[in-house]
Each structure stands twice: as C-alpha cells, then as structure tokens.
Amino acid sequence: MLAFTFVSTAAATTVVYSVAAASLIMSSSSSSTSSSSPLNIYLARHGQDEDNAVGILNGHRNQPLTSIGMRQASTVAEKIRSAGLTFDAIYSSPLQRAHQTALIIASEGQCLSSKCTSTHGSESAVQVMDQLIERDFGKMTGTPTKEIRSRCSGPGELLLTDTISYFLKPEGAETFPDLIERASGVIEDIRQQHEGKDESVLLVTHGDFGKMLYSAYYQLKWEDVLKQFHFGNSEVLILSKHSTS
Numbered sequence: 001m002l003a004f005t006f007v008s009t010a011a012a013t014t015v016v017y018s019v020a021a022a023s024l025i026m027s028s029s030s031s032s033t034s035s036s037s038p039l040n041i042y043l044a045r046h047g048q049d050e051d052n053a054v055g056i057l058n059g060h061r062n063q064p065l066t067s068i069g070m071r072q073a074s075t076v077a078e079k080i081r082s083a084g085l086t087f088d089a090i091y092s093s094p095l096q097r098a099h100q101t102a103l104i105i106a107s108e109g110q111c112l113s114s115k116c117t118s119t120h121g122s123e124s125a126v127q128v129m130d131q132l133i134e135r136d137f138g139k140m141t142g143t144p145t146k147e148i149r150s151r152c153s154g155p156g157e158l159l160l161t162d163t164i165s166y167f168l169k170p171e172g173a174e175t176f177p178d179l180i181e182r183a184s185g186v187i188e189d190i191r192q193q194h195e196g197k198d199e200s201v202l203l204v205t206h207g208d209f210g211k212m213l214y215s216a217y218y219q220l221k222w223e224d225v226l227k228q229f230h231f232g233n234s235e236v237l238i239l240s241k242h243s244t245s
Helices: 050-054 067-083 096-108 114-120 145-151 176-194 207-218 222-228
Strands: 005-008 012-018 023-029 040-045 089-092 126-128 158-160 165-167 200-205 235-238
Touching: 040 096, 040 207, 067 096, 067 235, 089 096, 089 176, 096 126, 096 200, 145 165, 158 222, 176 200, 176 207, 176 222, 200 207, 207 222
Parallel strands: 023 235, 040 200, 089 126, 089 200
Antiparallel strands: 005 012, 012 023, 040 235, 158 165
C-alpha cells in the first residue's frame, strides 16, 4: 500500500509519493467528470542522463542514462509493480534517455496488460512517439545550466522559480506556447486511440515537455505550471483518474 502526502495546486489536488530515487505524483482535476470507461494517462520523466549528471542543458542531445538513471528507472518500475498498475500502451520519446527508461519500466515493472502484450508482445511494447521529444533548446543546447542567467539576461528572457531558471526565447528554441500546441496534439492523439476503452497509458517523456502536457490537459497558463512544481528525473505524474469531456 502506498502512502501519500497531499499538496494543493491551482489546478487540482496533487498527491506526491516520494522515494529515494523516484516520486509518484497523482493529480486529479476538479473539473474532471467520471466516465464508464475512464482513460488514465500517466507521465514519467526519464532517469538521470549524462547531461543531467554534469549540469548541461540537453534538449535534443541524445545522451544515454547514467548508472544512477538506470537505478532510478528500476525504482520506478518497482513502485509501479508494488502499486499494481498495468498499462495498455507505453509510448516513449525517441531520445534514448527516455526510451531506455521506458524499456526498463516495461521489462522490470511487470506492468503490461494482457491487451498490450497480445497486441505488441512484451519485447516491443514500447512505442516511440516522436511528438514526446523534449523541447528544442536552440542555441542554449549544450550550455551549462549555471550560465542560463548570464546568457539570457535581457527583459522577458527568463522565468525564475524556486528550483529552475527557465529561458523563454533564445534563438532557435521552441517557446512554451509552441510546446503547449504540440502537447495538445499528443493528448488528442492519445484520446482518439484509447478513450472509451477503460485503458491506462504511460507516456515517457521529459521535464519541460511533461509539464506542458500537464498544462495543456488542464488548460492552465504555462507560466503558472512552471512555478507550481518541479517534474524531476523518474517522477510519475497521473494526469487523470477519469477521462474528461
């Protein structure tokens, strides 16, 4: 049995389950309505990769998990197994840090439904979804995180939170409104494929894009979501307990 601590957010009651290497964050919107065939959408952020370990902005850089990241993914798999969660589909970003995390969860978590294994087989249960890729960081790609404030020092270039400094409009980067548009498309695609079938779906993605999936799902301002919580390595976020209309 999992133990939970309740935290209030502007959008919903958020339930956070923390362990040494992973957290399970459960969110249910007050505007959600019950359905006879609910769609449960889970988001997982990848484990620590080589850029995370040394404080480098990765964006589309395709770095693998570190040994710590692999252990984090294994811890998530164990918590999912202990919670008795099963998924009818697992989708992953094409970047290897997310795909490796998804494969570990699928193989170690014993979390694939019979529907999933009969459709894809346990070895190919993870489906790559290109739209789950991390934000394109543009010219900030490969930059040390400690240099964010000095490189983005102009008016309106930064949004500061308690944990992260978010750069907003560097040359060549996706903006957060760009991410909202992409995230809305992902949610619509998932709903078209899975809603009304009483299914649970896991999306393995990234920090910035995961938060914009949350923002798009609950139709929240992206600025507010960036300030609400940190979506850390190997955290799991439940967007819904019931599908919304």
